[in-house]
Amino acid sequence: MSVLILVEHDGKSVKDATLATVTAATKLGEVHALVAGNNADGVAQSAAKIGGVSKVYVANAPALEHQLAEAVAPLIAKLMESHDAFVAPATTTGKNIAPRVAALLDVMQISDILSVEGPDTFTRPIYAGNAVATVRSKDTKKVITVRTTAFEKAAAEGGLASVETVDWSGDPGTSSFVSLEASESERPELTSAKIIVSGGRAFGSSEQFHSLLDPLADKLGAAVGASRAAVDAGYAPNDYQVGQTGKIVAPEVYIAIGISGAIQHLAGMKDSKTIIAINKDEEAPIFQVADIGLVGDLFKIVPELTKKL
Amino acid sequence: MKVLVAVKRVIDFNVKPRVKMDGSGVDLANVKMSMNPFDEIAVEEAIRLKEKGVATEIVAVSIGPAKAQETLRTALAMGADRAILVQTDEEVEPLAVAKILAKIAEEEQPQMVILGKQAIDDDNNATGQMLAALLGWPQGTFASKIEIADVATVTREVDGGLETVKLNLPAVVTTDLRLNEPRYASLPNIMKAKSKPLVAKSPGDYGVEVARRLETLKVVEPVKRQAGITVGSVDDLVGKLKGLGIAK
Numbered sequence A: 001m002s003v004l005i006l007v008e009h010d011g012k013s014v015k016d017a018t019l020a021t022v023t024a025a026t027k028l029g030e031v032h033a034l035v036a037g038n039n040a041d042g043v044a045q046s047a048a049k050i051g052g053v054s055k056v057y058v059a060n061a062p063a064l065e066h067q068l069a070e071a072v073a074p075l076i077a078k079l080m081e082s083h084d085a086f087v088a089p090a091t092t093t094g095k096n097i098a099p100r101v102a103a104l105l106d107v108m109q110i111s112d113i114l115s116v117e118g119p120d121t122f123t124r125p126i127y128a129g130n131a132v133a134t135v136r137s138k139d140t141k142k143v144i145t146v147r148t149t150a151f152e153k154a155a156a157e158g159g160l161a162s163v164e165t166v167d168w169s170g171d172p173g174t175s176s177f178v179s180l181e182a183s184e185s186e187r188p189e190l191t192s193a194k195i196i197v198s199g200g201r202a203f204g205s206s207e208q209f210h211s212l213l214d215p216l217a218d219k220l221g222a223a224v225g226a227s228r229a230a231v232d233a234g235y236a237p238n239d240y241q242v243g244q245t246g247k248i249v250a251p252e253v254y255i256a257i258g259i260s261g262a263i264q265h266l267a268g269m270k271d272s273k274t275i276i277a278i279n280k281d282e283e284a285p286i287f288q289v290a291d292i293g294l295v296g297d298l299f300k301i302v303p304e305l306t307k308k309l
Numbered sequence B: 001m002k003v004l005v006a007v008k009r010v011i012d013f014n015v016k017p018r019v020k021m022d023g024s025g026v027d028l029a030n031v032k033m034s035m036n037p038f039d040e041i042a043v044e045e046a047i048r049l050k051e052k053g054v055a056t057e058i059v060a061v062s063i064g065p066a067k068a069q070e071t072l073r074t075a076l077a078m079g080a081d082r083a084i085l086v087q088t089d090e091e092v093e094p095l096a097v098a099k100i101l102a103k104i105a106e107e108e109q110p111q112m113v114i115l116g117k118q119a120i121d122d123d124n125n126a127t128g129q130m131l132a133a134l135l136g137w138p139q140g141t142f143a144s145k146i147e148i149a150d151v152a153t154v155t156r157e158v159d160g161g162l163e164t165v166k167l168n169l170p171a172v173v174t175t176d177l178r179l180n181e182p183r184y185a186s187l188p189n190i191m192k193a194k195s196k197p198l199v200a201k202s203p204g205d206y207g208v209e210v211a212r213r214l215e216t217l218k219v220v221e222p223v224k225r226q227a228g229i230t231v232g233s234v235d236d237l238v239g240k241l242k243g244l245g246i247a248k
């Protein structure tokens, strides 16, 4: 089987989510990678080094620069004439593009897979991860998105794939990029961090969220996450949200502070290796998934913890 | 302009889903069902567009069992003008839902279709994108802000922050959580909704085959985490963190 994967990149470098996608794709067959962008030859060179990738397609066009689905999906659909499966990471980029490809190919997408059980059989979470379904696809071509935390990362170096340029001028011109308001942070990225400290509604204000959590995160070299309630209240930007509808994370250590543990939050972090919960309510559902719990007032505990580390 | 909104009847978000003993699926017997939360946001956004004078008519569509009528009545009570129920007892996949919606869009000629970004039962996050592909329309997924002039300016919640795109109309938009806070329907509006038009159709009326492309072989509970321990003090917690090798 020949598999086309979507390389997730920002025009400069290959994002980590690509590596887990390659691992999932190698379980299906020979892996080819698509770099869609503008002046993305450098990214294509990096993608060619990923272990397990045998060919890299690079398409450069102004319309592809921001990877708008309207421009990228027809390109992928064209390349799918010579591939059996398309695999993308279940990031916001992958989730935006892959279903559009699936519809163009008249294929039902298999979303957010956790494992590859066979050439047409996969497991995937449903109901916010409260159930895991094994599904078999009857479509001849497959379109798949991958839960990146469920697969090991392929080696970023060592591969020797060939690079082939694809001509593409298929911009439908129905959409255009205006701006990206990127949240700047010196800290590790949430989805690749080894340690995450995550705060909830209990922090009470943006000021307290940052004055308490940032020093703790800095001491631990951790990324900062948040519950939906904390994001809705404006304590943290949207891309900090962990959960069913936010980011799915699985760090070595996840420290949930002042977070109750709603199923939608648990859906995003319950595969963390060690979960630590700090909450003043000993009945809080977060303690049901925590390996280590500390019951008490975060406004006392967090400063003391930061000091003692 | 006319706005189409798609709504799905799903397990209420407050209910903890239970997997059936025989592994055939999630037990929905006697479970509270509600409108998918993201679809409530879609309905609310359409109503706000109407209140601003941008939208002139809101048509709510649901594809599902007879009981999905209740979901449509909720949409009507919130402020939608009329409803279409495409009735089927099959579990219809996003691809088939998108095909039905595409046919309805061809008939109704809306300038915008608003859908939730995902349904909280099958968590596919696919229908809106598929619909946009079938219609050849642009898509603004995971929207946290929509502004409409002669084009739609949509701010999207993406992994790296907030992305803004411009879309020609007609367009498909899928909602994220922070787009708005849906209103509750008032009692008088619930009463009024009962007399708003609701037509029943079938997938066959639109010539769409709803047979599943993905066969569910089994559904199981995820691996349970082992029960943990409670520590009594910050010092004990620091000790544990040292044990994990993340503190010196």
Ligand SMILES: Cc1cc2nc3c(=O)[nH]c(=O)nc-3n(C[C@H](O)[C@H](O)[C@H](O)COP(=O)(O)OP(=O)(O)OC[C@H]3O[C@@H](n4cnc5c(N)ncnc54)[C@H](O)[C@@H]3O)c2cc1C
Binding pocket: A199, A200, A201, A202, A226, A227, A228, A229, A230, A241, A242, A243, A244, A245, A246, A247, A257, A258, A259, A260, A261, A262, A263, A264, A265, A268, A278, A279, A280, A281, A284, A296, A297, A298, A299, B013, B037, B038, B120, B177
């Ligand atoms: C469709 C949908 C999707 C959703 N998606 C997500 C998602 O992706 N991610 C997500 O997180 N949520 C999501 N939610 C929301 C979710 O249901 C919860 O509302 C949310 O997670 C609650 O956030 P919280 O735990 O911060 O707040 P609360 O539930 O209010 O919990 C606050 C906790 O802080 C504790 N506390 C209060 N004061 C102190 C103190 N001084 N010291 C210590 N502890 C204290 C309380 O005991 C409580 O347990 C979603 C909801 C819906 C309907």
